[in-house]
Amino acid sequence: MNSQLLGSMPRGLFARSIATIAFACFACGAHAAPGPNLLRDGGFDNAHPFWPEYPDLGGDVLDDWQTDDRSQDSSTAGADFFQNAVIADTTTHYGDVAGGSGASAAVMYNHASMWQTFSVGAAGTYSISWLDASAQTGRSYNKSLFDTSILVAYGLHYQVTLGGQVLGKFVAEVGQDFTRHSFVVDLAPGEYTLRFTGLDHGKISHFGGAGQYSLQQTTHIALFDDVTVAAVPEPGTYALMLAGIGALSVGAKRRRAHRG
Known part of the structure; x- marks a missing residue:
């Protein structure tokens, strides 16, 4: 002074x-304020179309996060593009979801995973934080990706792990706006993998005389946004x-x- x-x-x-x-x-x-985010694209803005010939369909592939392959627990009608997946999508497909950092989010359907490996250069205390939400109603999902005859959306139970250690289990409830979760952990220098894994399985209904037809009856959805890993300033x-x-x-x- x-x-x-x-x-x-x-x-x-x-x-x-x-x-x-x-x-x-x-x-x-x-x-x-914490230090810079050690993760790439924690807001899930970087993605490319899964089907390049249909760039406006939705269900894009995340560029900076690894995900499980899209899968189905059993065969479903041709109008369903997947059952288990993590996609990049606009939040408006899931209703008027408030509290996110932007127009896009990572959307987890049923039993699927997304993860990213990051490096810690200096030992210290780090904050791990993210937002989660779910479909605003049972009929709020990307209808271009599914046969919507009977499909109803529910919330998703999921767990978060760091380096193979479970940080916690959570649930994103239908109607829930984006909600903040955070942990503070002490980390040594090295590489760590942060992973989000869905724990619920959707239900498939079979019909026809020999059960030869099938449709998804229920799906479980969680939206993720603003995922960060950052150093906590020393007191x-x-x-x-x-x-x-x-x-x-x-x-x-x-x-x-x-x-x-």
């Missing part, structure tokens, strides 16, 4: 200014800052006492 500015302050204003700065720094420390940084401000305050009091 400029000494000329200090000299021009009325008596008592400097002490109040110091207290204000100290409070502001404490607030900054309590809500300090010692803010302690040193506050200590320096305290020293300034003591020095100011001594100067006032000397002048008095």
Whole structure:
């Protein structure tokens, strides 16, 4: 702080200014922004069409995340493109979902996985955070990808693992807007894989005289957005800052006492 500015302050204003700065720094420390995201495309904006000849169909492939191959537990009607998958899709296909970081999300259907491996360069405390949501109604899904005769959407149970260790199990409920989840973990330097895995299986109905026809009856959906892994600032940084401000305050009091 400029000494000329200090000299021009009325008596008592400097002490109040110091207290204000100290409070502001404490607030900054309590809500300090984490470091840069160690993951690529945590907002799921980078994708390419699964069917290049139908770029507007939806169900795109994530560019920066690995996913399981699209699959079905058993054969279904030709109008169903998959049963188990993670796709990049616009959130408007799933209703008026609020709270996301943008127009796109990773959408997990049933028993599927997505994962990404990242590197930690320095040992420390890291925050792992993401948003989840689900279809807003039982009929809110990308209808261009399925035979919609009887298909109803439900929420999805899923688990999150880091380096093979389970961080927790969660459920995205139908009608749920984007909701934040986070963990704080201590990590050593090295490579880690963050994985999201759906735990529910959809139901397929068979019909016809010999059960030769089939349609998906239920599907389970979770939307993911704003996935981050970032270093948590060390609290010692803010302690040193506050200590320096305290020293300034003591020095100011001594100067006032000397002048008095």
